[in-house]
Amino acid sequence: MANLPDSPSPLAPAAPPVSPAIQSPDRPVQTSLLRFELNGEAKTVAAPAHWTLLEILRYELRLTGTKQGCDKGDCGACTVQLDGKPVNSCLVLALDVQGRTVKTVEGLAVGGQPHPLQKSFDKRGAAQCGFCTPGMLMSAEALLRQKRARGDEGIETLEIAEALSGNLCRCTGYTKILSAVVDAWRDKP
Amino acid sequence: MSAPTTLSSPPFDVVGGDHAKLDAPDRLTGVAAFTDDITLPRMLHAKILRSPHAHARILSIDTTRAAALPGVVDVVVGSEMPLTYGVIPWTPDEQALATDKVRYVGDAVAAVAAIDEETANRALAFIDVHYEVLPALCDPREAMANTDVLIHEDNRHGNISKRVKLAFGEVDSALAAGDSEPGAHRIAGHYEFHGTTHAAIEPHCALAHFDTTGLLTVWSATQVPHYLHRELARVLELPTYRIRVIQPAVGGAFGGKSEPFDLEFVAARLAIKTGRPVKCLYTREEVFLAHRGRHPFSMDYETSVDADGRILAVSGETVLDGGAYSSFGLVTTYYSGQLLCSPYSFGAYRFHSTRVYTNKPACGPKRGHGSVQPRFAIEVQLDKAAHLLDMDPIALRRRNLLGANSTTINGFHIGSNGFAACLDAVEASSDWQTRRAKLPRGRGLGVAGSTYISGTNYCIYPTDLPQAAVQICLDRSGRVRLFTGASDIGQGSNTTLAVIAAEHLGVELADVRVIAADTDLCPVDLGAYSSRQTLMAGNAAIMAAQELGKKVRKAVADHWQCSPKVVTLAGRRAQRLDDPAVFIPIQDAFVLAETAFGTLGSVGHYNTPRSGVHGDYRGGTIGASPAYSFSAHVADVEVDVETGDVTVHHIWAAHDCGRALSPVLVEGQIEGSVYMGVAEALMEHHHVMPTGLGLEGEKEPGPWVSGLLAGSSLLDYPIPTTLDTPEISALIIEDPDPRGPFGAKEAGEGPLHPAIPAVVNAIYDAVGIRIDCLPVTPEKVLAALDALAAQKGSDDA
Numbered sequence: 001m002a003n004l005p006d007s008p009s010p011l012a013p014a015a016p017p018v019s020p021a022i023q024s025p026d027r028p029v030q031t032s033l034l035r036f037e038l039n040g041e042a043k044t045v046a047a048p049a050h051w052t053l054l055e056i057l058r059y060e061l062r063l064t065g066t067k068q069g070c071d072k073g074d075c076g077a078c079t080v081q082l083d084g085k086p087v088n089s090c091l092v093l094a095l096d097v098q099g100r101t102v103k104t105v106e107g108l109a110v111g112g113q114p115h116p117l118q119k120s121f122d123k124r125g126a127a128q129c130g131f132c133t134p135g136m137l138m139s140a141e142a143l144l145r146q147k148r149a150r151g152d153e154g155i156e157t158l159e160i161a162e163a164l165s166g167n168l169c170r171c172t173g174y175t176k177i178l179s180a181v182v183d184a185w186r187d188k189p
Numbered sequence: 190m191s192a193p194t195t196l197s198s199p200p201f202d203v204v205g206g207d208h209a210k211l212d213a214p215d216r217l218t219g220v221a222a223f224t225d226d227i228t229l230p231r232m233l234h235a236k237i238l239r240s241p242h243a244h245a246r247i248l249s250i251d252t253t254r255a256a257a258l259p260g261v262v263d264v265v266v267g268s269e270m271p272l273t274y275g276v277i278p279w280t281p282d283e284q285a286l287a288t289d290k291v292r293y294v295g296d297a298v299a300a301v302a303a304i305d306e307e308t309a310n311r312a313l314a315f316i317d318v319h320y321e322v323l324p325a326l327c328d329p330r331e332a333m334a335n336t337d338v339l340i341h342e343d344n345r346h347g348n349i350s351k352r353v354k355l356a357f358g359e360v361d362s363a364l365a366a367g368d369s370e371p372g373a374h375r376i377a378g379h380y381e382f383h384g385t386t387h388a389a390i391e392p393h394c395a396l397a398h399f400d401t402t403g404l405l406t407v408w409s410a411t412q413v414p415h416y417l418h419r420e421l422a423r424v425l426e427l428p429t430y431r432i433r434v435i436q437p438a439v440g441g442a443f444g445g446k447s448e449p450f451d452l453e454f455v456a457a458r459l460a461i462k463t464g465r466p467v468k469c470l471y472t473r474e475e476v477f478l479a480h481r482g483r484h485p486f487s488m489d490y491e492t493s494v495d496a497d498g499r500i501l502a503v504s505g506e507t508v509l510d511g512g513a514y515s516s517f518g519l520v521t522t523y524y525s526g527q528l529l530c531s532p533y534s535f536g537a538y539r540f541h542s543t544r545v546y547t548n549k550p551a552c553g554p555k556r557g558h559g560s561v562q563p564r565f566a567i568e569v570q571l572d573k574a575a576h577l578l579d580m581d582p583i584a585l586r587r588r589n590l591l592g593a594n595s596t597t598i599n600g601f602h603i604g605s606n607g608f609a610a611c612l613d614a615v616e617a618s619s620d621w622q623t624r625r626a627k628l629p630r631g632r633g634l635g636v637a638g639s640t641y642i643s644g645t646n647y648c649i650y651p652t653d654l655p656q657a658a659v660q661i662c663l664d665r666s667g668r669v670r671l672f673t674g675a676s677d678i679g680q681g682s683n684t685t686l687a688v689i690a691a692e693h694l695g696v697e698l699a700d701v702r703v704i705a706a707d708t709d710l711c712p713v714d715l716g717a718y719s720s721r722q723t724l725m726a727g728n729a730a731i732m733a734a735q736e737l738g739k740k741v742r743k744a745v746a747d748h749w750q751c752s753p754k755v756v757t758l759a760g761r762r763a764q765r766l767d768d769p770a771v772f773i774p775i776q777d778a779f780v781l782a783e784t785a786f787g788t789l790g791s792v793g794h795y796n797t798p799r800s801g802v803h804g805d806y807r808g809g810t811i812g813a814s815p816a817y818s819f820s821a822h823v824a825d826v827e828v829d830v831e832t833g834d835v836t837v838h839h840i841w842a843a844h845d846c847g848r849a850l851s852p853v854l855v856e857g858q859i860e861g862s863v864y865m866g867v868a869e870a871l872m873e874h875h876h877v878m879p880t881g882l883g884l885e886g887e888k889e890p891g892p893w894v895s896g897l898l899a900g901s902s903l904l905d906y907p908i909p910t911t912l913d914t915p916e917i918s919a920l921i922i923e924d925p926d927p928r929g930p931f932g933a934k935e936a937g938e939g940p941l942h943p944a945i946p947a948v949v950n951a952i953y954d955a956v957g958i959r960i961d962c963l964p965v966t967p968e969k970v971l972a973a974l975d976a977l978a979a980q981k982g983s984d985d986a
């Protein structure tokens with residue numbers, strides 16, 4: 001489920017005024033100018049007010065790594081990180097990311113190198129068709145980052161399973177996904 | 190067989206190695222383009238109007254108001270593509286868009302192309318369709334009996350879509366022996382297998398473009414580009430050479446994308462009409478409606494066993510609920526009986542299967558097509574037999590082994606057979622003997638076995654053309670390019686073919702570039718269904734690679750002035766076998782070969798054996814395969830007697846895949862299969878409501894409320910999450926088959942079968958109840974526990 005704070009981060013600039021309607025075929029669409037940080041870069045996008053973050057990413061910014069499996073919050077294929085937390089981007093209204101930080105699978109690599117999770121998923125064969133994988137990776141990365149920040153020492157299968165329980169995979173039976181997350185935690189992909 | 194298998198014994202250089210999937214990095218970084226990730230300039234979006242009625246006559250369709258909306262570019266109705274089609278050429282009963290009748294809630298009626306999806310969606314409401322509502326038939330037995338209401342009026346057999354009756358041996362007397370012989374048993378059981386669906390996470394999507402040269406290109410999330418190509422040509426009335434089908438990365442399929450769907454025809458037709466690219470993406474609800482999932486089976490089985498546990502006879506009578514169209518139904522009906530005759534030897538056997546049309550989404554092939562349902566029934570029957578005989582269920586299965594190089598009672602030739610090894614493996618790793626004796630009430634172990642085909646021996650349309658083909662090129666770059674029509678839908682067929690080419694040509698896996706599933710670039714392959722690609726495309730790849738390998742070795746041998754027999758290609762080198770200190774990099778070897786022979790390319794193909802595969806009775810070819818896989822599972826299950834909840838703790842799954850060309854991929858197929866099977870046993874139900882919700886109690890519940898899908902989202906049709914999936918131990922058994930590439934057989938579908946009966950048998954072991962009607966739900970468990978208690982009470986009294 002989308003995990004939205006009640007109010008925007010105090011650092012966020014005030015939302016710009018809603019721009020004049022852009023002419024759509026038979027009814028005006030309210031479009032806003034959206035500024036947010038995407039994978040470490042500042043972005044400015046004109047967003048129809050009713051669009052979701054998923055639509056902005058896939059159809060406006062052409063970042064098609066984030067997938068759409070249901071468009072109603074059931075599958076987790078669209079998982080991205082909003083201010084570091086995994087959310088279903090199909091449930092986040094684009095206007096809600098004003099001034100905030102978004103990370104997608106395209107931003108997962110570190111310094112041009114695959115993220116340890118990407119390496120361990122590869123080595124373990126944790127991606128079959130790969131359609132659930134971007135969302136799975138974003139949930140897993142958030143878990144590992146949170147655990148490292150907490151100073152956790154070990155990792156339990158159950159906590160991985162819980163963290164990934166919103167990401168449906170139809171191919172793998174999850175077995176190799178869970179092992180890959182353990183590998184990445186131990187950073188020996 | 191055209192492609193002889195060579196290099197068939199280890200050690201191998203690449204085969205069996207600890208390698209990952211070739212294309213995984215693209216999928217892990219979001220780079221891989223799935224169909225909906227492709228956007229073309231000036232692209233339009235199409236949406237399809239669907240029937241709200243389960244059964245109705247179309248009186249008129251008026252698209253004028255929709256076409257006049259701003260942003261709508263064009264509309265299409267069925268009369269523009271009226272020709273019927275069907276993936277099985279004998280049963281063409283579908284239209285791209287319905288012209289006269291709609292047959293289920295969701296049947297496609299018209300479509301709109303607009304500048305964006307929202308506009309297209311809005312426009313659908315402005316298409317005026319007048320229907321005459323007809324009575325809907327949602328129950329197969331009712332549909333079978335009904336001769337007044339016909340779902341397909343031109344069908345000669347009323348609402349029966351297919352009927353198959355076959356018998357082998359003296360069935361009646363062998364069954365009777367179960368009653369009369371001392372110590373023998375005759376077991377009768379009624380079983381219900383509910384419908385389930387594939388639910389690949391990627392929804393179906395198609396994109397079409399008609400260019401100025403008159404070439405229609407269709408990108409589609411399909412697993413059968415070749416069959417799509419054929420049907421597009423038929424329905425659009427274009428020659429196949431004017432159509433190019435490209436299958437981009439596919440996000441899972443499991444049989445759910447193995448025939449053409451309305452969206453491909455709609456996108457193509459609208460692209461031709463508008464001269465602009467047109468994309469059509471299903472919503473999740475449309476994926477559930479498109480269905481083609483597992484048929485609900487209603488099964489009556491009789492089995493006789495002698496005092497030693499030998500299977501004297503099996504007789505099955507099955508009604509298959511087919512839904513509105515034929516799909517693969519002709520094959521499903523045969524498979525429902527034909528695939529049951531292994532891995533056990535039957536003294537006599539007959540089956541009688543009837544597939545019936547109903548006003549529901551069409552059923553078709555789901556992973557383990559047609560054989561998962563009867564496998565559930567027979568494995569439970571055997572479990573009942575073992576308990577009556579007071580025999581260990583594994584021992585009973587061992588008593589009935591068919592063995593290698595055997596012939597089933599229905600005439601299928603079995604080559605390699607690792608079933609006994611599968612039983613040994615699950616017995617040992619589950620610690621069956623000791624654990625089973627020690628388990629408390631509420632906890633139980635169950636076992637089941639199965640078999641599956643490595644492709645069907647015959648194409649679904651009659652032809653002697655090759656069923657698989659591969660082209661390979663290599664050049665001075667030291668790299669190999671492999672072209673194949675085979676469909677990688679996540680199972681890893683591209684990697685499998687690359688493994689085979691790399692093994693033969695002495696390069697590393699990463700040196701092979703696979704170009705697949707593009708009908709303009711690749712030779713024809715029939716596609717990803719019936720677990721055929723590893724064996725068939727694999728053998729074609731061997732044939733192509735051998736020819737090039739021979740040339741490279743010859744050129745190197747000439748250079749070294751030795752015999753080609755002592756030149757080996759491995760590990761990016763050409764090397765002398767008799768003097769390993771002599772070698773050159775593989776790239777230099779390719780340069781020598783290109784210099785000697787000119788540009789280097791080869792083709793390989795595969796056709797199934799034409800003799801020694803099956804019996805020669807009518808229907809005897811359907812279900813026959815060049816090679817069979819085997820599986821055995823043990824399930825460890827806990828039943829909460831208070832709540833009726835069933836928890837599957839662990840499944841040990843052993844699978845004989847002949848040879849694991851890529852062990853990690855084979856494990857992945859086993860694990861994914863087990864997961865899917867357990868979900869079918871306990872969770873999933875593609876349920877169509879015969880009468881609508883909400884109108885119960887109303888005076889005249891009209892036909893307009895019939896045939897609604899109960900769960901058309903991934904919330905209402907729950908599939909297992911990480912937390913619902915048991916621990917799975919995938920155990921690879923390798924019993925190489927002479928007909929497989931390096932001995933390889935299938936791995937993608939077989940390991941699903943035993944999961945379901947193993948769980949159900951474990952429930953019996955845990956608490957002594959039989960759940961013969963799937964899915965297992967807490968309500969059924971509690972009711973069965975109550976019945977058991979009442980039974981015990983009256984026994985005690």
Ligand code: FES
Binds near residue numbers: 069072073088
């Ligand atoms: S697409 Fe967002 S949860 Fe499925």
Ligand code: FES
Binds near residue numbers: 126130133169171172
């Ligand atoms: S790998 Fe296919 S859905 Fe997860």
